[in-house]
Amino acid sequence: MxxxxxxxxxxxxxxxxxxxxxxxxxxxxxxxxxxxxxxxYNPEDFVHAITLDIEIAPKLFRKLKSVALFIDTDKEIEDFQSIGVQCREILIELSNYIYTPSMAGVYEQPKRSDFKNKAK
Known part of the structure; x- marks a missing residue:
């Protein structure tokens, strides 16, 4: 038309x-x-809603916010590698909080810093 x-x-x-x-x-x-x-829209409201205010959430959210600030300002490859390391540490901390040994079932227990296998 x-x-x-x-x-x-x-x-x-x-x-x-x-x-x-x-x-x-x-x-x-x-x-x-x-x-x-x-x-x-307030991203923090969203985070509070999906985390159900578990005690580790504010700590991890604070770390993620500081990493986000670096993403906007960093320019060198080493800086971005540092951001990757910090994000990995946050994931490991989260997985150690959520994971229980019974989740492995008959499989071998993942190492303490093995986020990938804990997520499976």
């Missing part, structure tokens, strides 16, 4: 719209709602 030489390819071609102004208004309203909900 074309009106005023403006294409409305993102909408059903069989649908009837009163005009391009209505479509534009709809898009602007939708974008405003998305922007508004994004401004209200």
């Amino acid at each position: 074309k009106e005023d030489n403006a294409s409305i390819n993102l909408y059903s071609q069989g649908a009837y719209y009163f005009g391009i102004d209505e479509v534009y208004s709809f898009c602007m309203g939708l974008m405003e709602r998305m922007r508004s909900s994004y401004e209200k």
Whole structure:
């Protein structure tokens, strides 16, 4: 459907719209709602919700936030290797908190710093 030489390819071609102004208004309203909900989004609320406020969560979240600051400022390869090491340590700490020896079942117990096998 074309009106005023403006294409409305993102909408059903069989649908009837009163005009391009209505479509534009709809898009602007939708974008405003998305922007508004994004401004209200707080990542820390999400973290609290999914971690169920277990005692280790704030400690790990604090470490992740400090690593995130380094990602924005670091420039050298050694800096990024350091970030990788810190992320690995966070994963190991998390796995040691969650993992119990009974999870291995009949298989060999993973080493203390073996996140990969503990995650399996």
